[in-house]
Amino acid sequence: MQAEEKGVEIKIDAEPASAVIGDADRLEQVFGNILDNALKNSPAQSLVEIAAHNLKDETVEVRIIDSGPGIPPEQLAYVFERFYQAGGVRSGAGLGLAIAREIITAHGGTIEAQSEPRAGAEFIIRLPAGQSLQE
Numbered sequence: 001m002q003a004e005e006k007g008v009e010i011k012i013d014a015e016p017a018s019a020v021i022g023d024a025d026r027l028e029q030v031f032g033n034i035l036d037n038a039l040k041n042s043p044a045q046s047l048v049e050i051a052a053h054n055l056k057d058e059t060v061e062v063r064i065i066d067s068g069p070g071i072p073p074e075q076l077a078y079v080f081e082r083f084y085q086a087g088g089v090r091s092g093a094g095l096g097l098a099i100a101r102e103i104i105t106a107h108g109g110t111i112e113a114q115s116e117p118r119a120g121a122e123f124i125i126r127l128p129a130g131q132s133l134q135e
């Protein structure tokens, strides 16, 4: 799903964050799926926000926020289950978030979903910041 097709603007708000040590291909797969979910659930001409910050406790936090239909509160607990598909756009297999959780957990991080009814969805990923080799 391409942002341009729908006129969705992606706004990136990233401070110079620490590097994360891990498997770049797998981490790309995680962010690719979450962005794909955000874009396919976004209304036309809306905004998807990506915010990346360092938290004080040596953690890098990335939030991906859309303004689509969101995820009903009673379904939030299940979106990371294999094959689970809640409301919203049902394309794909329902595996993306299950795989994302496995990958993030393997990197020592956490992934969670938040959603207010009809106010979009937000995915929050926290990963341990890597140590700079120069220091």
Ligand SMILES: Nc1ncnc2c1ncn2[C@@H]1O[C@H](COP(=O)(O)OP(=O)(O)OP(=O)(O)O)[C@@H](O)[C@H]1O
Pocket (backbone or CB within 6 Å): 033, 037, 038, 041, 066, 068, 069, 070, 071, 079, 084, 085, 086, 087, 088, 089, 090, 091, 092, 093, 094, 095, 096, 097, 098, 120, 121
């Ligand atoms: N940004 C979002 N807005 C609304 N619902 C979402 C969003 N992201 C995920 N979901 C819900 O969570 C379900 C699981 O997401 P997941 O990425 O695992 O599967 P999928 O996108 O349906 O399929 P796949 O990722 O395998 O192509 C989705 O089917 C959808 O119901």
Ligand SMILES: [Mg+2]
Pocket (backbone or CB within 6 Å): 033, 034, 036, 037, 092, 095, 096, 097
């Ligand atoms: Mg998906």
